[in-house]
Amino acid sequence: MTLVSLWFWLIALTFTLYFFLEGFDFGVDVLRPLLARTEAEERALTGTIGPFWDGNEVWVIAAAGVMFSTFPVWYGALFSGMYPVFVIILLALLLRGVSFEYRNQVDQQRWRDFWDWMSFAGSVVPSFLWGVVMAKLIEGLSINGERRVLGGIGELFTPFSVLGGLGTLLLFMLHGANFLLLRLHKDTVLYTRARRAALVWGALATVAILAFVVSGYVVEGLFANFGVLPWVFPLAAAATLASIWLALVRRRDSLAFTMSGLTIVFSTVTIFIALFTRSVVLPSTLDPGFSLTLAGSASQHYTLVLMTWVGGIFLPLIIGYQIWNYYVFRERIRPDEGSLSHGY
Amino acid sequence: MGRQPWMVYGLLTVQQGVSANTAGEVLAGLIGLWIVYLGLIGLDIYLLSVTARAGVHQVPEAQIAAAPVPNYAGDGFRGRDDAP
Numbered sequence: 001m002t003l004v005s006l007w008f009w010l011i012a013l014t015f016t017l018y019f020f021l022e023g024f025d026f027g028v029d030v031l032r033p034l035l036a037r038t039e040a041e042e043r044a045l046t047g048t049i050g051p052f053w054d055g056n057e058v059w060v061i062a063a064a065g066v067m068f069s070t071f072p073v074w075y076g077a078l079f080s081g082m083y084p085v086f087v088i089i090l091l092a093l094l095l096r097g098v099s100f101e102y103r104n105q106v107d108q109q110r111w112r113d114f115w116d117w118m119s120f121a122g123s124v125v126p127s128f129l130w131g132v133v134m135a136k137l138i139e140g141l142s143i144n145g146e147r148r149v150l151g152g153i154g155e156l157f158t159p160f161s162v163l164g165g166l167g168t169l170l171l172f173m174l175h176g177a178n179f180l181l182l183r184l185h186k187d188t189v190l191y192t193r194a195r196r197a198a199l200v201w202g203a204l205a206t207v208a209i210l211a212f213v214v215s216g217y218v219v220e221g222l223f224a225n226f227g228v229l230p231w232v233f234p235l236a237a238a239a240t241l242a243s244i245w246l247a248l249v250r251r252r253d254s255l256a257f258t259m260s261g262l263t264i265v266f267s268t269v270t271i272f273i274a275l276f277t278r279s280v281v282l283p284s285t286l287d288p289g290f291s292l293t294l295a296g297s298a299s300q301h302y303t304l305v306l307m308t309w310v311g312g313i314f315l316p317l318i319i320g321y322q323i324w325n326y327y328v329f330r331e332r333i334r335p336d337e338g339s340l341s342h343g344y
Numbered sequence: 345m346g347r348q349p350w351m352v353y354g355l356l357t358v359q360q361g362v363s364a365n366t367a368g369e370v371l372a373g374l375i376g377l378w379i380v381y382l383g384l385i386g387l388d389i390y391l392l393s394v395t396a397r398a399g400v401h402q403v404p405e406a407q408i409a410a411a412p413v414p415n416y417a418g419d420g421f422r423g424r425d426d427a428p
Contacts, residue, residue: 080363087373091380098384105391148364 003304004295007070008281010311012272014066018059019130019168019264020175021322024257025053027176029096029123030169031201033116035180035193042116044190044335046100048183051329054097055322062318070307073147073297074281081141081149082133085156089126096122127172128165132156135164138216138274140283143290150286163212170205171267174198174244175260181253185334198248198256206241209267213238233273237266 028049036042067075079086095118103115139160142151177198184191213234240262247256275281281297284290298304347353351361 076363080365083363083365083369083373087376091376094380094384102387102391106394144364150364152366152369 003301003308004298005276007066007298007304007307008276008294009272010315011063011067011071012269014059014063015272016265016268018056018063019172019268020261021056021059022053023127023168023172023175023261023264024179025049025056025176026123026127027172027174028180029119029176030127030173031176031180031194031197033120035190035197038335039112040335041190044184044188044333045180046103046119047333048180050100051325053100055325057093057097058318058322062315066307066311070299070304071281071297072299074292077141077143077147077149077282077292077297078133078137081143081151082136082156084153085129085133089129092122092125092129094122096126124169127169131165131168132161134168134268134271135161135212135216137282138271140285140291142286143282143284143292144286145290147290147292160212160215163208163215167205167208167212167267170201170208171260171264173201174205175257175264177201178244178248178253178257178260182257183333185332188334190335195248199245202244202248202260206245209237209241209263233266233270237263237270240266 028045032042032045036045064075064079067078099115099119099122103112103119105111135158136156139158141149142155143149177194180194181191181198184194240259244256244259244263247253247259276294279294280291281294282292284292299307349357349359351358
């Protein structure tokens with residue numbers, strides 16, 4: 001495997017980890033207004049993701065940083081081509097991050113409501129828009145001969161990319177509900193509500209993902225170049241998604257969470273395989289000849305060697321401390337007096 | 345150094361390095377960031393002054409409830425019998 005391919009797949013890895021991890025904390029924040037009825041319950045739900053959400057967010061920074069250093073042309077075309085979307089994602093993540101810190105600083109219901117709203121909107125919006133970004137990644141942008149992206153915000157929302165957005169939003173809600181089943185005490189009413197939410201939103205997620213794949217296959221012909229092996233991944237995603245329902249009905253919570261996680265992993269890998277099999281990182285909608293190729297948008301060899309050293313040291317380090325963090329905060333949570341007097 | 349038309353002196357001109365984003369897009373993004381950051385600066389100053397006015401020995405009620413101290417008295421933590 002060449003360094004170019006290696007770094008392409010490391011970028012795929014960072015995005016996959018990001019969607020797997022931040023997927024459930026987005027999901028919990030989106031579900032919170034639907035599940036919590038009291039202040040103690042609200043705090044318990046926030047407490048399930050309290051120690052993890054910002055660690056999860058590290059992966060999107062890693063993804064963008066790695067993309068910038070190893071595939072600057074790809075990075076430039078994607079981030080300036082989808083500039084309005086990325087600004088909105090950035091603002092949403094900003095307000096959501098602050099909501100964790102500021103929500104309980106002033107003892108007023110209006111203040112708390114405002115930050116709850118920011119937390120909700122700051123999770124719904126990126127959950128949707130990341131699906132749009134991933135869909136546009138395989139659908140392509142209007143890249144001209146000078147490798148600049150023309151066309152404004154209107155071009156970014158096609159039926160295919162909107163379906164992709166709905167797909168990620170609903171999948172993250174399902175993933176979040178499954179995560180809650182692992183983090184809440186089983187005797188709480190919140191646990192029961194989370195279980196019901198997983199069944200309802202899981203069904204909707206299945207419909208949206210199915211519609212996305214069918215539209216990608218039939219309408220856009222995106223998987224035309226797939227050989228036999230790449231088909232394993234979309235089929236595996238479909239199988240894991242279907243098995244979640246079975247796991248939920250049989251009350252196998254860890255299995256349900258693993259399967260929703262694997263659905264996210266296989267779906268993300270499918271998108272990157274759709275790019276890799278064509279050796280194109282970002283197709284041009286104007287002329288296939290203008291598409292950004294794998295080799296043509298990578299950094300110089302020396303930069304890739306340097307990045308391999310940096311990545312080889314820091315990626316295992318980050319993965320290591322995150323595993324440790326999840327181990328430390330492994331206890332289940334219940335809404336009680338303690339959560340009110342102790343914050344999280 | 346750094347004179348026009350160079351972005352990276354002798355290697356890349358500004359013309360080659362600039363994206364095709366419209367001025368309107370960039371301005372809208374800039375205004376959005378300004379509004380959010382100014383709002384957050386205002387809130388930060390407000391919260392700092394509330395804390396400062398309360399004095400060293402007095403922590404405002406809402407912040408006691410907000411202090412992110414997890415309840416370690418849960419099932420999995422041993423040796424903390426005195427915990428609330």
